[in-house]
Amino acid sequence: MITDDTIAAIATASGLGAISIVRLSGTGSLVLADRFFHCAGARPSQRPGGTFVYGRVGLADDIIDEGLLLIFRAPHSYTREDVVEIQCHGGRESARRILRLVLDAGARPADPGEFTRRAFLNGRLDLVQAEAVMDLIASQSSRAAASAVEQLTGHLSDSLRLVYDKVISACSALEATLDFPEEDFPDFLAEDSSQQVDESVVMIDKLLENWEEGHRLREGVLVVISGQPNAGKSTLLNRLLGRDRAIVSPTPGTTRDAIEETFVLNGIPIRLVDTAGLRESGCLVEQEGMARAKAYIKKADLRLHVIDATQPLSKSDLDSLAETSEKPTLVLLNKTDLASVVSSSDMMTYDSIPISLISSVGLDHLLEKLAAKLDVNPNAAPHATLSERHRLLLDSSRHALLAAQQLLRPIRPEGLVPAASHLRDAAEFVGKIIGRVYYDDMLNQIFSRFCIGK
Ligand SMILES: Nc1nc2c(ncn2[C@@H]2O[C@H](COP(=O)(O)OP(=O)(O)O)[C@@H](O)[C@H]2O)c(=O)[nH]1
Ligand SMILES: [Mg+2]
The missing domain is CATH 3.30.1360.120 (Probable tRNA modification gtpase trme; domain 1)
Incomplete structure (x- = not known):
């Protein structure tokens, strides 16, 4: 070009x-x-x-x-x-x-990303590798960077190209049968095609399995700190970040707004959110803060619920925990440096850890549990991961393949033309991932998130 x-x-x-x-x-x-x-x-x-x-x-x-x-x-x-x-x-x-x-x-x-766009158009990189360039630049953790490098080297592209080739081959086999008269079309070609369709679906399913992890690497995992005013939520945020980000004070209701910051745990970025304490309050600002807290808790991948263990368990704590009982939760019984009146045995079904944020007791245990709950394995080998764009296209391809599969089971002459059309769609979707098929609009969208000069 x-x-x-x-x-x-x-x-x-x-x-x-x-x-x-x-x-x-x-x-x-x-x-x-x-x-x-x-x-x-x-x-x-x-x-x-x-x-x-x-x-x-x-x-x-x-x-x-x-x-x-x-x-x-x-x-x-x-x-x-x-x-x-x-x-x-x-x-x-x-x-x-x-x-x-x-x-x-x-x-x-x-334009933004225009150097890389030229690298793609001139065949130096495929689209998946071009995207990895920006992912590498934008990565917020060692794991995300390692995954982007892996993608840049082309391993994900190789897997996707195999799927693409297989779908194309299924499609050609089927299209070849269309040239024969209906009464003696070659069954074996259609059967071959049907078999390749099955194999393509299996390959796509395997690729889709790793989407979840890629998503977490890119977006970060959302961990929300909840609890009553004064339990130590802001202190926890500061301890995990390693700096005084949120105001800590003995006055209940100090934190009004939700505060979001990122820290990295075992190479995975974690979006940590400190929220306003949940309690009855007539103050409009505090009520708005609590509404935001509840919205965050709803969205969270994991909730850290802090309890002041020097106070008897409150109804509000139990209600709030019960309300979102399906949400993965770790209960932290804080202030164990003082005389505690709540212990792990009171927490029944909840996973709880006694801690003291002031004297740094239980923090390592907390991080370990957090990593385990989030299923963050520090030793996992980096592998290239799918982006949302890849996932959507793979999903569409999978649907088209399933539609073709339906028409080929059993093989009937009248099903061949529509099946071939589905297979062409399926190939086009995968082709768009690696850039075998592209439109200007599509490239504009992809490269617009690049920086200028890359
Ligand atoms: N003794 C003791 N005090 C704590 C501990 N953690 C937090 N605090 C104190 O509890 C008060 C409320 O803390 P803060 O983090 O502002 O609570 P929040 O309202 O839940 O955000 C502050 O005075 C903290 O210093 C702890 O482990 N032990
Ligand atoms: Mg606070």
Whole structure:
């Protein structure tokens, strides 16, 4: 697809830093480099790919900075086009002025993700790998990053391509039968197709199994802290985050709004939410806070319910626990550094842990239990995981395959045409995942979440 226009962008994050990088891709990259990069010896466009050279950047009579020029020649570059990267000094100013110069000289500002989009269109990456690039940049935990790298290496793409090939092969076998007259169409081809449809469904089911984990890696697991005012909820949030994020005070009703922060447990990002304590209150702000708390508890993947163990169990605690008894819950009996009147045996069916947030008793146990409840295995090998986009398309493909399966059991001549049509749909859905099939709109949507310069 190699196009004539040359795109340019600052590839590094804005802010103070040692270096910034301005990146160009397209057939004009090297010619542009000749105009604004001045080095000893051969001009940039006379130099081989895979090399770098020191020089001064700017116009001959208006030097902006000194830096390095990295030269990549098509097809040995990220985009498979000619690419140059200028490493200049960090901070906003140098890179911005260099970019302006390049744009004035005829390059076009790159859209978000446009370098990666070109890498995809030029066949360097498939769509699943291209998405992994952004997942890696956006990852919030070591596990999510490892999973993205695994996806980038192409293992998920390989599995998806196998499914795609199988569906295509099922479809071709079936379509071949359509060329025969109805009275003597070759059964064996239709049977072969039917068998491949069954196998495709099994392969898709296996892929869908790992969606859940991918979702958790990307979005984080929602853990909500609930309990009565003064039980120690905000103290718990602060202890788990390792910093004083929420105000802690002996005055009940201090936390009004829900506070959400992320911390990482065994490589999995956890969205931890501190909520307003649940109690009778005439105050409108506090009531709104409690409504939010309840909404969060409803959405939570896991609830940490904090109880002040120095006070007798209140009806409100028991009601609130009973109300959401189906929600995975850990009950924390807090303040065990003082004389407790509630113990684990009072908690009956609930999983409970005695803790003291002030004297740090039981915190390790809490983290262990939390990891176990969330089924977070620290030793699990990283594997590429499906995104929501992949899941939806796989689901659609699966439905189309099942519809075809119905029509092929038993094989009847009149079922062949509609079955083949379902199989074409099934192939198209999988094709859209890896990018064998794509539309501009679809690519726009995928690459719009990328950053500029990637
Ligand atoms: N003795 C003791 N006090 C605690 C413990 N955890 C929290 N507190 C105190 O209990 C009060 C209420 O804590 P806070 O976290 O604001 O409770 P929240 O209303 O549930 O958010 C504060 O004065 C905390 O210092 C604990 O383990 N032991
Ligand atoms: Mg609080």
